[in-house]
Amino acid sequence: MKKLLVAGLLALAGAAQAADPLLINGAGATFPFPLYSKWFSEYGKQHPDVRFNYQSIGSGGGIQQITRGTVDFGASDAPMTAEELAKLPGVVHVPTVLGAVVVTYNAPVQGLKLTPETLAGIFLGKIAKWNDPALAAVNPGAKLPDLAIAVVHRSDGSGTTSIFTDYLAKVSPEWKSRVGAGKSVKWPAGLGAKGNEGVTGIVKQTPGAVGYVELAYANQNKLPMAELKNHAGVFVKPTIAATSAAAAGVPMPDDFRVSITDAAGKDAYPIASFTYLLVPGDLRDGAKGKAIVQFLWWAVHDGQHLAAPLDYAPLPRAVVEKVSAKLKTLKVQGRPVALGASR
Template identity: 40%
Template sequence: MSGCRRCEDRAAKEGQRLPSWRKFEMKSLAVSVAFALGLAVAGSAAAQSAAPLSGSGGSIQAPLFKAWIANYQKDGGKPIAYQGQNSAFGISQIEAKAADFGVTAMPISDADLKAKGLSQFPFVISGTVLVTNVPGLESGKLKLDGKALADIFMGKIGKWNDPALKALNPGLDLPDWPITVAHRTDPASMTLLLTSYLSSVSPEWKAGPGAGETVTWPAGLGGKGNAGISEIMSGTMGTISYVEYAYALDHKLDLVALKNRDGVFVAPSPAAFSAFAAAAPWTASKGFGVQTLDQSGKGTWPLVLVSYGLLRDDADPDRAKRVRDFFRWGYQNGDADITALGYAPVPASVKAAVQAKWK
């Protein structure tokens, strides 16, 4: 096309007029190039829209996505890739447009959702649970309240037969062993939830380590991720730590019962997570964000985690629809996987409210 333009320029300078057939040839060439470029752009957009979906978020939800994606494909759904690290990773990836959906285990405020151009929706419920490696103690039988737990993590209670622990567990034969605290070194929603709880029950903890996805721990050994915690616990008798409930089940870790707001010692379970979900004030106008920390209810577990999916408001319409179709499938067909893995489903009324917003 540049050669034709030079011919036209040269002809104009020489006072010559191009033959009509030559002008027609040049216009036809220009139209052909423009059409080819249009096809290339359209083809590129179509290819991008058809590419496999990708999601990013926490490791907590990874087992569920593995099961959901496999069964979704059996039902005719297209492949989806999920990369699980932590909630901060999920948020950063969706903000950077590096994933089609993000996942976080802590709700984002309505103001921040608007500022980031995101929408969120809950899709599964679990909990941060306390686990021990104390041979002779049956899983779920050890009882702790908030003060004792804070004192253990502060290093103030250093032995399993401490008088404070014996008073909470009069029927248990607690050993004369040192307590070793194992904690996360990487950012984690579970750490934020636990340290927020400790801050709420212990002024000393609130004034010291405080709450955060990472804190400066006053005692114990650090490990990265659930796997790092599990490694410490398996090799050290007398340890106490925190992991996600489904992970604890899968790795057969011994659980601790915790005193809740209503004064009842509750062992973690899907039923205890569902007790929270049934009473929670889910509000669509606030992105379905709910306060999960130590809520009322006799059977409620104090450390509940609600996992949220995140979508960009300016996402490609076709890809956004595919994301919603996947989670809609999960709402309608995924409860069996949720139950089998030790999670709890969100209430049916919440699922209906989310899907109503998607119409």
């Protein structure tokens, strides 16, 4: 009897263990975190045998972790550099959606407009008050307060920072020479905060603050956003349509590593970007590898309808087709994965 009881308990334990979902670990960008959280939740409902654990630690951290092999996938808004790619040969950039980096602020100003020159001037520390003549010239008739500007920027290695500084380096020669572009830069002015969440929080709590965050964070926290003068000379609000317009006409390279900041179209929002999931071209863990590739297929097809409600722009159809072809080249233990038809 005792042996039968022990055997029964072991069988039950084995069944429970078998029922545990496959845990897939990822880390990286905070920029797409609201959407990724939704995706992982919805995918989990359809595939209860798979569970995703994603740490929103910034693009720099995501690239470090996937390079070290401590996570199953990474996430970054900034494409990996040649130096980073050399440390992880064979990694594949999978574009997931498009997002906008917005300039948000905490000041009693309605419909703030910023030119490339005034935006660079603020983050260079040269425009230090809200009623600066340079801001007044761009915002005629606006009641600009006699209030100090508190610049807020990211303190961690950040894809959002990479997108923002990539734009500033394109439009401001002084920014390019003094600061440059990258996931981490030496800021001329301001306070640092971790993640899009951290910057959003400080801007929300600090009178006079100006910061840069992903569109979803500003909308969800009901923060005002500046209209930016784009490459065509048109002031554009950050919207999903304007984000999509930034990608129109920009050739997509085979490795998907592309910048779409300061795009030429008159409807284009000037600080927009693709965001990426990073995976090995040949995944070594059989069960996890198959689950990751199948999730990626779902994300770029069925998952796209969840993007717009969370303030992200879905991938253009031509990009979906190109990404689909790339996903079919991914291997798990040297073999391709059977991928289902999209919805």
